[in-house]
Amino acid sequence: MLTPLEKAGILVEALPYIKKFYGKTVVIKYGGHAMINSDLKQAVMTDLVLMKFVGINPVVVHGGGPEITGMLKRLGVDSRFVGGLRVTDEVTMEVVEMVLGKINKEIASLINGLGGRGVGLSGKDANLLTAVKKLGSDRQDIGFVGEVKEVNPSLLETVINEGYIPVVSPVGVGQGGQSYNINADYAASAIATALKADKLIILTDVEGILEDRNNKESLISTVKIDDISTLTERGVLQGGMIPKVECCVNAIKGGVNSTHILDGRVPHSILLEVFTDKGIGTMVVP
Amino acid sequence: MLTPLEKAGILVEALPYIKKFYGKTVVIKYGGHAMINSDLKQAVMTDLVLMKFVGINPVVVHGGGPEITGMLKRLGVDSRFVGGLRVTDEVTMEVVEMVLGKINKEIASLINGLGGRGVGLSGKDANLLTAVKKLGSDRQDIGFVGEVKEVNPSLLETVINEGYIPVVSPVGVGQGGQSYNINADYAASAIATALKADKLIILTDVEGILEDRNNKESLISTVKIDDISTLTERGVLQGGMIPKVECCVNAIKGGVNSTHILDGRVPHSILLEVFTDKGIGTMVVP
Amino acid sequence: MLTPLEKAGILVEALPYIKKFYGKTVVIKYGGHAMINSDLKQAVMTDLVLMKFVGINPVVVHGGGPEITGMLKRLGVDSRFVGGLRVTDEVTMEVVEMVLGKINKEIASLINGLGGRGVGLSGKDANLLTAVKKLGSDRQDIGFVGEVKEVNPSLLETVINEGYIPVVSPVGVGQGGQSYNINADYAASAIATALKADKLIILTDVEGILEDRNNKESLISTVKIDDISTLTERGVLQGGMIPKVECCVNAIKGGVNSTHILDGRVPHSILLEVFTDKGIGTMVVP
């Protein structure tokens, strides 16, 4: 049990980080276990609210794959994936929007419950995310899967400046008002760039980039974007980690100061990343 | 075919109404046929965008009953009503949120498609609508049906002042973050009061209040709130019209200048109400 | 007789134009029949007020030749013209100022009567229009006829932003406070440039530029500024049309988006030009 003084000491230790990020914007891709486990969820929300109160501006971009799959199942619709991307026909798109919309407002509501002021937005609000159709890796048609064409950040800027924490559901809008299902990592990366964010944090269900994927001690703390290709060639980067790293690289090239692939299974991993010098996960830097 | 000059004349006729409502807020309860029929939908959206451009601030509160019933059916869940209110168990509440969320962003997106800037919000955003549990007419438990406890209008005011058209889904938030299904008419009435709106417009699927419900020519154009009780006693007010009129009365008592029950099946009924002197539907006034 | 719905349709048709010109400035040179005929006058004023209410910023620059001539006659002073310019001795200059001043406030007052907020200014207010002496076409002295040296738009910007419609009388101020009689077309063109206006509209008493001046059907709808010299060579441009076209060209070169020579004898010609796609008169464009 800590003495009050020891507690004070810990608050004091956070001061340099609070100063460093004061007034900065941090975009967080929120997904995976951290969105399913109730304690982790509460911890992430607390981190967001705490950040806002100490002068940092968090923006949340969330996914929702498992819940989408669950709802499709209840409706008797099969989920089909091509190269990691959900094939999105009209019925599926409808379910994607419904499920993401529900998750979106739930996150905003959790933020409100902790004393923050969350606002749930989708890429369709004020044309926040315009999208174009994306083809599968072999250029096959995979339906209403989109990639970000343009981010219109003014609605986000308005709500951030008025003290709200925006929560963004990665549904984009294309020609004729058509909805598109956008990968949340890519949406977060594009939004971080458009907002000239200081940090992009991607919560995942792994420790970060491991030199040896069988050895959790082999975490690579920092990677420069110029060294990414070597890591790919050496096979260190594989599977789902490749697009996440690509999102980091895009954000860095777009002017974001640092990007982070964090283990969302660790409680308060965002807080630890931002407020302590013991970086966790892998940081991708220029 | 009109000559250009005749067209100009009609624009000029609208000028007194534009002046009259310049800078005022108009809350519109949107539902029924006007939300299902594609042409009517487009007409309503156009009316909203036009109002915004000529200096009036529309706020939309929408329902979604038929689509909720449809989705429940697809999920094999029965819809049950008590005294006109949907009995809302946990599964139903989840579906209500999902379906209303989808409709909500679709409306915002239609507004955007016409050159406005729509933002889809729910009562859960920034605690916009806090709610308490509502019992059925015989005080039975009907689940997560709520009534408005408080409206926190600052998020709406922020987006209105920044030039957006807010679209509100009537899901409220209660103790412990519980979601509540709120009747859209009541939500619209409470929001109109909180925003000190000039007008509340309720779109319905009837002509307005008919003196003789079998005679469409018997429309009552204007009712004073003090005469409502007489209408009820005489049996003129019945069924679904009663709560709508109650919403109007509440809004008037809350300071709203005029309230209108309009026939949403007539294209551009909002525009006609606001921009011509030929009032349509029934107006409830102090 | 139009049905309400047909009327609504016409308002809706105006929406794209309202959107297009929202927040833009339009400078109108007002003169000729439109300033003498009482119905036309009322129509022009209505057009201005309507524009202001739907978010467009009109600025009026007016002439007053016939009324000046009339007053000079009452005072027993002859009006003399050289190359279309009024020879302006001291007595004439005094009358010019008096008559234009009276017209100026009358226009402002008409705007006020229609619910707008008009403010009558002259080029002498806050040095709005500074002037230098202009010689006649053969370099003879024609008295206090001036050309615009500089426009100081800050007073105009102040009143525009505060919601007023400025009405400008084209009297400029030169060295030692000397007043100068400036041609209203040139003043309007210079003001449009200084305000970075979107449009300059010159009301005249002809249909526009006619290919064949005896054939009103031969109206040229659009001319590029590069094609002006050809029109002049071919004799299509003659007489009083030449300086008006020059004003258009100057404004276009100064950054104004489009310029229009309209027939002021057509009621609501400004409204028709701005709010319908059926352009009337001749448009001069880059």
Place this chain on the structure above:
Amino acid sequence: MLTPLEKAGILVEALPYIKKFYGKTVVIKYGGHAMINSDLKQAVMTDLVLMKFVGINPVVVHGGGPEITGMLKRLGVDSRFVGGLRVTDEVTMEVVEMVLGKINKEIASLINGLGGRGVGLSGKDANLLTAVKKLGSDRQDIGFVGEVKEVNPSLLETVINEGYIPVVSPVGVGQGGQSYNINADYAASAIATALKADKLIILTDVEGILEDRNNKESLISTVKIDDISTLTERGVLQGGMIPKVECCVNAIKGGVNSTHILDGRVPHSILLEVFTDKGIGTMVVP
């Protein structure tokens, strides 16, 4: 010849007055000799500009009787007065507006020439002065002579706050846009009240109120409004001084701090009144 140090001493002596009136509004009725004599005119303008630069907000309301009479004569129209008021038929009203308009812009221009920023307004601009018909002393019809019904000060406030010196011509607007000829003293008094001015200064062609009108040494420096009736009874107040004193009393009752009847024939009388403790003329106080 003063030494520089003596000059500095005089600037320093003005400091307490500059402090006292910093940010205050002073309304000046400008007329009589001070408007005709070229040196006096220049001195008044200098006083206005100096006041503005040291943080005081002057507002000028001017007359123009002699110039109106002159112009009427040139047009062959007789000037007729009833009880000191000009009988104003339609032709006369037109001339009043023209002449006052010219004087108005000339004053603004003189201010500009001295480095200030003058703006010439009439009571018709933005409905600054609305008027109703005033009858003669025996209730006979004297034409378009008006009295102030209402002052709409927002245009004045806008230009004052933006650093301009407003110059107001006392032409009011009545029903149907009819122009009315308003006495400049009354207009100044009404404007001082509406602007919550600190001071009202009326420039006249006499020393102030004289106890014995044949003895210029018998100037009454200060009069309380409660003592006015005694002065009238004793015959000290007579003729043209009576309405001027009435204007002072109205302004004092309307909340103006002090009012002054000054001798406009003394150069820089305004400056002397404001910046020295040696009051000149007669001050009317609560």
Place this chain on the structure above:
Amino acid sequence: MLTPLEKAGILVEALPYIKKFYGKTVVIKYGGHAMINSDLKQAVMTDLVLMKFVGINPVVVHGGGPEITGMLKRLGVDSRFVGGLRVTDEVTMEVVEMVLGKINKEIASLINGLGGRGVGLSGKDANLLTAVKKLGSDRQDIGFVGEVKEVNPSLLETVINEGYIPVVSPVGVGQGGQSYNINADYAASAIATALKADKLIILTDVEGILEDRNNKESLISTVKIDDISTLTERGVLQGGMIPKVECCVNAIKGGVNSTHILDGRVPHSILLEVFTDKGIGTMVVP
């Protein structure tokens, strides 16, 4: 050694307090050991900077008794006290100002060294603290000892709103510009009232109010202002504690929400008071 997660937990524990005091003003009387001991000094400064970064507005009012005595000694001047107040002749007053001025800027500089933005002010700046002469307890003359007559908080409000931490030296200004030596506790109390502060914290060199002054375990955590007289009668309040409690009572009566007498010898006592629920010292409340 704490794990990162335990550290995060402690930051999270502070969140409710950060929310509670967000945007509030806290006035701190700084003196005693906390101002002499170098580690304590650093700890206090850190607490101030941390508070500012998390949205709380600290204002420091400091003493300097021991350093004043030291400097007087170096100058060969005896320090004399009457009833706890320093007899302040002209030479002493000069030394008081010099020493407090040096301490004042040193505190500001320490704040700057930690990343805050400190501004050292005295009661003489912009007449922040006007003072009148205070007599000794037996009404004898004790020189330039003053009590606060008025607080002019606008300078403080300006610097607080611009993000600075004001540090105030309790030197007041009286008639004719005479400096007065004001007790820092009273100055802090008056400033807290004038700023409508949420909290007044007085750092002392004791634990707080002890029921039994020989027993440090007998700390009284909370006292209502109505119970103060009983404590005095019972002899619990004695000596230097009496004026400190009086300052608290004055502040509470002036509208300050809570006041605290804290042990400045405990490192980070301010932080502990503000950010933990384990109040330390004695709180005086309404």
Place this chain on the structure above:
Amino acid sequence: MLTPLEKAGILVEALPYIKKFYGKTVVIKYGGHAMINSDLKQAVMTDLVLMKFVGINPVVVHGGGPEITGMLKRLGVDSRFVGGLRVTDEVTMEVVEMVLGKINKEIASLINGLGGRGVGLSGKDANLLTAVKKLGSDRQDIGFVGEVKEVNPSLLETVINEGYIPVVSPVGVGQGGQSYNINADYAASAIATALKADKLIILTDVEGILEDRNNKESLISTVKIDDISTLTERGVLQGGMIPKVECCVNAIKGGVNSTHILDGRVPHSILLEVFTDKGIGTMVVP
């Protein structure tokens, strides 16, 4: 004895200068006799307050050499100078800070007494003046003598814009918070540059630069910076004047419009310089 009219004439003469410097910043190095003689002191303060009221923004940077020497003497510490710079050991630095701090607040208080709003700042406030150690002319260690490394003008800008007159004591802050004694002339020059001041005025105890130092009539009114080296070569510039001229040159090169070496023994020399065309002292220009 002047007549009121003659007084008015002198105020009017100041108008062109008031216009010229309206809204400009003037930095004044205040020291020497003008700071010791009580009448001169009062005159300087009056000049500052008058400037502020007529729209000019004065900033004072003061010295305090004689008072520092006096206090050191009272403490039995010898003052030692190397090349005109005070050798500043730790004890001396402490005394410098104390004495300058007292003078600083006294100046602010005098300004307040005249109706201005003075704020006393040191270079340590908000890191206004950061410093590095300066060596003696032969590169020997002369203790805590500093030169300006950087000026952080935002605190000055804040207080200037809010209507205060800042008074700056030239104590800088270096590494680790160490205080440095900075020459006031150099501090004033650096501040003038950082504030983009229009003028730098250095008050001295001589007439200005004399062609022949034994002939007070040989004052050089204006020197271009390119001619300084010639003056030095010819021996016209000697001793204490050299660094003052260097400060002027630095300011001119830094963008200040004009710099002035004035005789502080002449009452109101600042006023005379700013408000009359009879420049006094020597002006150094580009």
